[in-house]
Amino acid sequence: MTFSRRPLWLYPLFQIPLILLGIFLATALLFWLFGIGRPNVAVAIGLDLSTSTYAPQEFNAPGTVMSQEVAAVRSYLDINDRLLRQPNQVQVFGFGGVTISLTGDFQTDSQKINAELTQALQDPNLPQSVANESTDINLAIQSGINALSQISDRCREFLLVTDGGAPVSAEIIANARSQRVKINTVIIGGESLELRAAAFATRGNYHTTASNNLETLFTERLFTSFNSNLKWIIFWLGAAWIALMWTLVLPLDRWLFQNIMQMPINLAGQLALGNAFFWTAATPGIIIGIYRLLNLSGLPFFSSC
Structure with a gap:
């Protein structure tokens, strides 16, 4: 040359x-x-409403783990509305032995979701509706997957928040992978090897935290992860x-x-x-x-x- x-x-x-x-x-x-290139996302959030998240105080009493779960969801909804041109579609579930929807179908209107969440939590029959004396994590995950599978034009994120842990069936993990649903788990005050394995198997996030750090985790780690253009x-x-x-x-x-x-x-x-x-x-x-x-x-x- x-x-x-x-x-x-x-x-x-x-x-x-x-x-x-x-x-x-x-x-x-x-x-x-x-933030160009951020994905469009649908997020199903499952909140543990079993007695372990508030006893011996009243259901959703201030300062309980449950109230901090709810506050974290509200913080997520706030930045979802403020920071994104195309907000996440969000649906919130509550679970104990039974899983029920606390808000309407997936939607982007954070104020409406907040209002529906407030109304659901004020229902005096809610503790009995979710069978709060027990916790069925597999049912909660499957309910989130079923809801997200109806969303065809967005990334699918299921976020489970609980203060316990349980084995997640291989069938549910396989179903999540086939439906392209990421299982993200937040364990309050402990560890769960089973839930960590479920998160990693579906390319989701796994976090352990104290209940007073939930809002920071939701807004600074999970929101950023779900809406990343990295x-x-x-x-x-x-x-x-x-x-x-x-x-x-x-x-x-x-x-x-x-x-x-x-x-x-x-x-x-x-x-x-x-x-x-x-x-x-x-x-x-x-x-x-x-x-x-x-x-x-x-x-x-x-x-x-």
């Missing part, structure tokens, strides 16, 4: 990759700043890395390999191009590996969830 001694920036092999590098970096920045940002940064490697072809050839390392012109050119071709081929695999490490599924062009 032979070059004249014109400045590097006069060559198309330097100019074109440099322009693409700027475009890809600017695109990644715009996606990060403005896949797009990683994709554009990967494209920028490839463009950078091609931008460096002439600097590596002329300055490093020829001038500093005193390599023959042909060998220097081959090494510089080889470096660019290597990273062009390797970067997609690295991006997919990062997606798997961060529990993200699929390239953003094919799957936003």
Whole structure:
């Protein structure tokens, strides 16, 4: 490979990759700043209303685990309404031995959901309706999956909040995977290996927390996770890395390999191009590996969830 001694920036092999590098970096920045590429999401939230979440106090009494569960849901609804141009569709369930819907069907109107939730919690028959002397986590998860399976145009997230744990049947996990429902679990004041396994098997989140941290967890971790466009940002940064490697072809050839390392012109050119071709081929695999490490599924062009 032979070059004249014109400045590097006069060559198309330097100019074109440099322009693409700027475009890809600017695109990644715009996606990060403005939340472009966020998925449309439907969230079913299952709240544990069994006696262990409020006894020995009254049902949903201030300061109980149950009241903090409800406060966390209200905080989620608040930022859902304020921060997203296309808010999540949300439906809230309550469960003990029985699972019932505390709000209407999936909807984006946070004020309406809040009002329906308040009305449901004020029903004096609610503790008996959910059979609050027992807890059936499998039924709660299956109810969430059944509801989400009716949503065809959004990512499907089921969020279970409980202060206990129980084995989750393999059939329910398989059903969640077939319906593309992610099971996200929040354990209050303990651990549950079974619920952690269910979350990981469906690419969901698993968290343990104290009840007084629920609002922060809902708004800063779960909301961010459900509505993340991180896949797009990683994709554009990967494209920028490839463009950078091609931008460096002439600097590596002329300055490093020829001038500093005193390599023959042909060998220097081959090494510089080889470096660019290597990273062009390797970067997609690295991006997919990062997606798997961060529990993200699929390239953003094919799957936003």
